[in-house]
Amino acid sequence: xxxxxxxxxxxxxxxxxxxxxxxxxxxxxxxxxxxxxxxxxxxxxxxxxxxxxxxxxxxxxxxxxxxxxxxxxxxxxxxxxxxxxxxxxxxxxxxxxxxxxxxxxxxxxxxxxxxxxxxxxxxxxxxxxxxxxxxxxxxxxxxxxxxxxxxxxxxxxxx
Numbered sequence: 001x002x003x004x005x006x007x008x009x010x011x012x013x014x015x016x017x018x019x020x021x022x023x024x025x026x027x028x029x030x031x032x033x034x035x036x037x038x039x040x041x042x043x044x045x046x047x048x049x050x051x052x053x054x055x056x057x058x059x060x061x062x063x064x065x066x067x068x069x070x071x072x073x074x075x076x077x078x079x080x081x082x083x084x085x086x087x088x089x090x091x092x093x094x095x096x097x098x099x100x101x102x103x104x105x106x107x108x109x110x111x112x113x114x115x116x117x118x119x120x121x122x123x124x125x126x127x128x129x130x131x132x133x134x135x136x137x138x139x140x141x142x143x144x145x146x147x148x149x150x151x152x153x154x155x156x157x158x159x
Contacts (some may be wrong), residue, residue, distance in 0.1 A: 002043040003030070010104040013078030020072050022140060026070040029144025033103035038141045042069050044134040064143060067135075072140070075117045079115050083108035097150075100143055107139040 001021050015095040032038040043064030050056070083105070085093070093101055111132050118128040 003151060004144050004147050006092075007100045007143050008091075010096045010100050010143070011075070011136070011139060012089060012104070012108055013075030013136075014140075015088075015092070018067050018075055021071050025065050025071075026144075029141055032141060035138035035141040039134055039137050041065065041149050042072065042137055044069060044072075044130065044137065066142060069120045069143060072136055073129055073133040076111070076129045076136050079108070079111040079114070079132050079136070101148055103139060103143050103146070105135065111135055111139075121150075 004022050005016070005019045008014050008022060009016060014022070025040075028036070032041065041064050084106075093104065096104075108138060114135060115128055117133050119125070123131075
């Protein structure tokens, strides 16, 4: 799990304690077939009230893991700022592969753009940060699955 923890630290807003908490709460990220399943597990999907023809969506479900949701939303605040690789982030990214760095860079650009777009539409800041946190889970899943697959491949070749 150490490799996954180090890889998650390549993301902005996620340092050692946050990465350890994410891995401790989720275990293997590859157990989720797609990022949407992780988002649903975390409770950051819309609540739905439906009957026959009627279908109404509400706020986030909040049915998932509270600790994980708190860590991810806390990390999402970092994406208010323009994409940049600070000295601390550069140091954390030294130990990860180019693929993970690429995902982290893509996350910075996409999530900052999402933040700006939603704020420009006049959305409530809390809702915007929750939406950014939800998408951040997708990038966390992508990095976790990539690193776990690389580990499995290395173990398969070593055996």
